[in-house]
Amino acid sequence: MRRGLVNGLVHVLAWSLATGAAVTLSWWGVHTVMTGTAYDPPRALPIAAAGATAREATPPAPATPRPESSPSPSSTPRPTRSPSPAPTRTAATSPSPTTSASPSGQVKSYATDGGRVVLDLAPDYVTLVSATPGTGWAMQVWKTDSWLRVEFTKDTDKVSVICTWHDGAPRVDIGNY
Template sequence: MRNGLVQLGAWAAATGAAVALSWFGVHAVLVDAGFEQPSALPLPSATGGTPDDPSTGQVAVATVGEATQRPADPSSSPSPSPTPSSKPSPTAVRKASTATSVHSYLVPGGRVALDMKADRAELVSATPDSGWQMQVWQDTEWMRIDFSKGSSTNSVFVTWNGHPPDVQTVVR
């Protein structure tokens, strides 16, 4: 019995030393890596070009049938999107002309940040609101981000098939 306890004690001491050595080794490497804290991106309101005011806690949201057009390239014109009469009409949202190529879009249920390039768009982040689920579909020339809760689904569609990225939101 005594021999078993001695072996158990030796095993516990060796395991504890190995775990401590591993932890301190990984910790030292990670501390020296110098991780930067991510910075928050200002999110424009869906009805205007200014970020939401965090001091008031109010967030502007586009509703079905409410079309808002942000300033875009004057030479481009919005292309009509065919929608069956049984479906809600999409709200067209164009990228704002700012110095950064990252643009944020707000729909009920979540926020989407996209890196808009001349010939494509890349998903930076998609963050669902509390209680909402998020799903992303992506291909070489389009992207769809859905936020769903119960029977409600709100979507952000991005297409760039031979043209600059076009972003549309559908709020149902």
Template structure:
């Protein structure tokens, strides 16, 4: 009886160690494949008619429905109370009473060589920042009930929305020309 308990305990410890080692290995491999979550953009202001319809987003040049705000100008530095009076060697400066600036939530301003391209499809909305010879994913937002996957490579970006066997992919490619956006809609 005692021998059976020793074997059962040894088997349990070996199995637990094997499962832990396997989980750690799989976790290590999969943690490197997760993409960065898309940045949220401010919602457009206006009526639904102002939004980009899916039909015009495929080939026609369309401007983004949101405007990029001008970069905020830095407020002039205000003198702190400690800097207005002469400090003696043993005195510490008083902390600033000015509140910290809120974190910046707006995207950086576009350069002259880049433009935003928003494509709305049944599965969601994708926005790319198109440069002269490359592109960057700005945001990808799935519609309600749709799943989303993102693939990034040196010469293309793919965003795929899936729901009930339907797959809508938005590609941005620039391997042989200037960046362009293409849409592929298929049923599995």
């Protein structure tokens, strides 16, 4: 009886060690692969705050090529970039857009109490570039063929950025709706 108990404990111990070794080896392999393929955080557009001095935008760092294990027509390598400095956040009571040029139109940024919205305004349509809620705020986006709405909510506060282009050039309205 004692010999059967010892044999059972030896089998349980051997199984535990083998399982632990397999989990450790798997974790190490996945960790090694994922460390080499981590994605950089998205870059924010440079925004000038009211009264701040303008500074030149720094060009992105050159792309770092990644080794390709097997070429495939459906997968393309993605370059990595060095992270840009974190943008500063300012509360704006009467937001004024910050503008830069883009191939399809004008890129404008709108700062509100609830967050920041960046839109690419073309003559006959609008594309949402980014919407970043402020600390503690939640965000929701609606888009149709003729209007776009980004709403920031926090408790009972709501701030909306609404852009319409159904009857002409895009028009942006910001307010508490």
